[in-house]
Amino acid sequence: MYQYDKYDQALVDARVADFRDQVARRIAGEISEDQFKPLRLMNGLYLQLHAYMLRVAIPYGTLNSTQMHMLAHIARKYDRDYAHFTTRQNIQYNWIKLEDAPDILADLASVEMHAIQTSGNCIRNISSDQFAGAAADEVTDPRPWAEFLRQWSTFHPEFSYLPRKFKIAVIASKEDRAAMRLHDIGLELVKKDGVLGARVFVGGGMGRTPMIAPEINPFVTADDLLSYLEACLRVYNRYGRRDNIYKARIKILIHEIGADAYRAQVEEEFKHVKTLGIDPPAAEFERIASYFAPPAFKSAPDDGLDLSDSTFAAWVKQNTFAHKQPGYIGVTISLKPIDGIPGDASSAQIDVMAELAKQYSFDELRVTHAQNIVLPHVAKRDLKAVYDVLAANGLGTANLDQITDIIACPGLDYCSLANARSIPVAQKIAQRFADAERQADIGELKLKISGCINACGHHHAGHIGILGVDRKGVENYQLTLGGSGAEDASIGKITGPGFDEDGIVDAVERAVEKYLSVRTDGERFLDTYRRVGMEPFKEAVYG
């Protein structure tokens, strides 16, 4: 994976010094909270319901064991011994003191990490496929592209006070594991006549107005990419709405003027920007790519796995993926135990995962947008040993992509924007469907919960989505069906009137029972919904 050189380190160290100074000025009362807000936000520091929350960037979800141990250390030293992995492949600490924040950033900088631009109306952490570099179906490793963009977007002087936040994702497989088209810019790497380039999608997003990004350019090569993206951002900075924060994302601009008009503006701007010489040479791209060379896989005979232990076999079936290297396999560690909080891990668990990565996965871990952790490169002969350690530490839940592998935002338990709690609803649904056989029978079912219209819990992209709203001071939950964040991206449709906390759990169960009764062989919940439509589900849910 990427390693900082002296320049990367100097920039991150400077940011620590800069923020230390800003915090001192804030504590001394030299800057107002209003003036401090954008500064702390650009360092990932939010003021939540009970305390400051710090969001640390995990660029494209990739980290090594030293970094993972540091995340545990921070949870232990500065927080309440646990942390929360997010849908943008980052990590959040919920109980941070303002005066500790500079020290935390300094600790992070010591392991080549930071919290830069994890909030604010700037270009946020670049996200990617959690199986990058391991997936059998990728045309290339997308992470060099993501790192290339990370550097370009870091401290970008023109695009740090955009109309609204700006999220970019990069993938390199047909199968979209990163919800690419639900980003402000989504890049899908493809090969054309032997040359790599990016399909550029612009204007996707969730929030209160979910949109699937249209394709704006079918092929941009690495030599033109930064100029092209500068053009995309500049047009947005010029025309994006600033009168209403709910209409300020680029998706609204593109929806209002149309993809063709936006594309034409970008083309015109690109012609100009391309003359400025802002694209780094190929040697820089190659320098970055060299850090992502495949690890030193040992050629081992692919002699299968001993699946005589049925618990282990069930976990292997559910939580592993095909690796491009024979003899290896990828592991997804579920952070969704039935009674847990989706995406949370204790310091001890974070340390356990770090140790496993060091010992068994070439020192690499990934965070997924579904709030789980991946060990990307595990030798098949080590898989049982890895599983045993996971299971002994509450990390062996075999529910990946099943109904209890729920994405949920922090909700009203933590978040100052939330209208309703998400975590208790996730827990009640998980308890209702806890039976492993029942879950296996239901099959792939992506259930996602947001505690407000901002949709941090990706409910629009859930096969089943739940949106918490405030209805005359009472928490109320709306049900949506048919969303997808994958390559067949779609926005879920609302079933009808909302439910109270227990009612929504029953409604989910009735929808699932309906699916089970009408599905045909091999159909997932989503497939059945798309075939039969909303009506039968509506009848089941309200009937």
Next chain:
Amino acid sequence: MAELRFRTDEPQEQPAVTLDAFLDQSNATAVRLEPDDDARALLPYIDRLTMIEIGFPTFRDGRGYSAARILREAGYTGELRAQGDVLVDQLRYMRRCGFDSFMPNVPLNPVVVDHVLNVYDLAYQAAADAAVPVWKLRHG
């Protein structure tokens, strides 16, 4: 006159006119742009302008950063002033986008100005200032 000025030539004293007034056959040499104004409208005239002031009614409105870069990229060499809700922590990005004078609503603490302009000596990306991007330092 600007509170902070990073130029050695004599300050422009002529009052700035609005973009509309300027385009309406003005022979003014100083223009003020509001966030809504399209800086590209000035490009045919940049050779005879000596001062362009860009207004920031609120620091959150970042359109002026693009306007500044567009003017510099087109070869404008006159004074480029940021006026309004200009805060000390925005100075560095403004300098990078080509602003070389500042007239903030609230005076800035010179000690902090000096700190924020010197805490970083590197930049990842090329912009409208003289900073050499890190990728160029890496590859000579």
